[in-house]
Structures are given as structure tokens and as C-alpha cells.
Amino acid sequence: MKLLSVLLWSSLLATMAPDAWAQANTIPSQPHLLVKGEGARTVMPDRFTVELLVKSTDLQPDAARSRVQGNVDAVLGAFKRNHALPASVVADNLTIQPDYRYSVQGKQEYLGTRVSRRLKGSFGTTGDLQAFLRAVDASDDLQISSMRPGYSKEAALRGELKAEAATQTRASAKHLATAYGARITGLYSISDVAPNFAYGVQAGNWPRSGDMVTPPSPPAPAPTSIETTGSRARESIEAGPITYTENVYAIFLISDGT
Incomplete structure (x- = not known):
């Protein structure tokens, strides 16, 4: 039975869109999997x-x-x-x-x-x-x-989140290929910009998978409120938690497992 291209999605918390590594602007003609990985972390600003x-x-x-x-x-x-x-x-x-x-x-x-x-x-x-x-x-x-x-360690944190998201794409692709009786033959492309091809799915509206179970997020720290007064201005500041998110989209080539 000929394999069809398969779309897999998985997601955690979502907030900020990252800068792009590279936009994959072509898809392979051979059978493949397109998977999304997502890493997120909530921190208190410093x-x-x-x-x-x-x-x-x-x-x-x-x-x-x-x-x-x-x-x-x-x-x-x-x-x-x-x-x-x-x-x-x-x-x-x-x-x-x-x-x-x-x-x-x-x-x-x-x-x-x-x-x-x-x-x-x-x-x-x-x-x-x-x-x-x-x-x-x-x-x-x-x-x-x-x-x-x-957050003073934002750059390092984003690097960690991208690594987590990439790891998630590999695990998701392997799990899905096994479920379809296929095997992964190689990585075609990887990007942190959502592809916009003939799938009918674009950046920002990837559905969430009910089959993916994500660990519960720790409760967000309570915001710190400050009220300051100057002689000519009254300012109110609320310092609350910040959530950073990194997405990775990968295309893996596959073949029949038989």
C-alpha cells in the first residue's frame, strides 16, 4: 500500500513567535512526515x-x-x-x-x-x-x-527551548512512523518558521492534538505590583511572569517498513 504524506502536530504553551532560522520553502515529492515540536518556559522577570x-x-x-x-x-x-x-x-x-x-x-x-x-x-x-x-x-x-x-538569560533559555522542540519533533516522527508501519530514512529540512504549503495549515493555527499528553505547567508566580508617584506623574507597574516559546518544524523522509 502506497504511503501518503502525513501531518503531525504537537504543542505545549504558546506565547511569543521566535526569529527564524530558515524557512523551508519546498517539500519533497517522496513520502514524508511534517512534525512540529514546541518548547515553553515561564519565568519571573529580572x-x-x-x-x-x-x-x-x-x-x-x-x-x-x-x-x-x-x-x-x-x-x-x-x-x-x-x-x-x-x-x-x-x-x-x-x-x-x-x-x-x-x-x-x-x-x-x-x-x-x-x-x-x-x-x-x-x-x-x-x-x-x-x-x-x-x-x-x-x-x-x-x-x-x-x-x-x-529576563537576563533570555538568549540561553531560547536555545534550550529550541533544543527541546527539536527533540520533540524526532520523538513525534518516530512514534508516528511506527504507527503507520513506516520507517524514517532521513531528515529533509528543519525550520522555526511554520511552512505554508498545500497542507491547508499555516503558522498560528496548527490544531492541538488530543492524543498528545503534556505535563501540567507549574503555577505561575504571583505578580508583583508597584505604585510610584512623581511630582507630575503617577505610574502603576505590574511585574508578572513571562512565557517564552520556541517552535520547530521538521520534515522527515519515510519509506515502507516492509
Whole structure:
């Protein structure tokens, strides 16, 4: 009996899509198995990054530059006093450009020269981030543009998850080939981008298999809440767990086991 191409899927937790290794853009004409492996891990963040925009507009460019520099010095000082990780502190170069606004009549009005600079820094604890935000007087000229959690060992963790996902594809392919009385003759391709061929299944909508039993996930750690207050801004931060996911899609060549 001639073998047909078989599609197998298996999945665990899913959150973030990874960067691609390589996209397999062809499928073999001979019988094969397409399998998916997935590795996931939930961790508590240990990095807390804040980004700020410092800007000023004035008809005198040097006056705008001077105000921006004063606010930049204040932010850098607050980073240092509140134990920002030294290697994480970055201050971009000055950006200088004309600034305009539109009047009620729809006419463009020149406001002066806009000088701006972006800064970024990371903290190892939510307590240090909280103290930093309390030390910063947010205003129209000094804005907190974003705050986000992270994990210092993300790169190593993603490598582990890809290895787990690859191992899962090999085990799944072997199990399915045995069930069909076939044997695996070789690996045709492997990728962390979901193939989009004639299977009718695309990235993001692979069905979950009811036959695959996955171990229960440990309960997620409780989030840590922080509320900080500056003289001109009130910020609320919640640091919760982060789930990292890596997918691997592999095509194995097969033949009749007889």
C-alpha cells in the first residue's frame, strides 16, 4: 500500500513567535512526515527597562539644547543613584529639527527648533525602578515613553527551548512512523518558521492534538505590583511572569517498513 504524506502536530504553551532560522520553502515529492515540536518556559522577570524622551522647542536653538541637556543630566543622575545596570544605560545623540503646528485656520505655524534625546536604562529589581520613577519629574519636556520587563538569560533559555522542540519533533516522527508501519530514512529540512504549503495549515493555527499528553505547567508566580508617584506623574507597574516559546518544524523522509 502506497504511503501518503502525513501531518503531525504537537504543542505545549504558546506565547511569543521566535526569529527564524530558515524557512523551508519546498517539500519533497517522496513520502514524508511534517512534525512540529514546541518548547515553553515561564519565568519571573529580572530586568526592568524604562525609556524616556527628553525634548524642548524654542526659537533659540541653544536655549532648547540647554534645557534638554539639563534634563538629560538629571535622568542620568537618577539612573546612577538608583542602581541602574551600568551597561544598560544608553543616551542617544541629539536630534534637531524644525517644529510646526497647525492653526485653527489650518495654516502651518513655525514654533522654533525642536531638540530631543532618548534615554534608556534597566534595573535589576522593581524596588530600584520604583525609586527611579519617584525621582523623575515627568513633564511635557521629560516623558516616560515605555516600561517593560525582561529576563537576563533570555538568549540561553531560547536555545534550550529550541533544543527541546527539536527533540520533540524526532520523538513525534518516530512514534508516528511506527504507527503507520513506516520507517524514517532521513531528515529533509528543519525550520522555526511554520511552512505554508498545500497542507491547508499555516503558522498560528496548527490544531492541538488530543492524543498528545503534556505535563501540567507549574503555577505561575504571583505578580508583583508597584505604585510610584512623581511630582507630575503617577505610574502603576505590574511585574508578572513571562512565557517564552520556541517552535520547530521538521520534515522527515519515510519509506515502507516492509
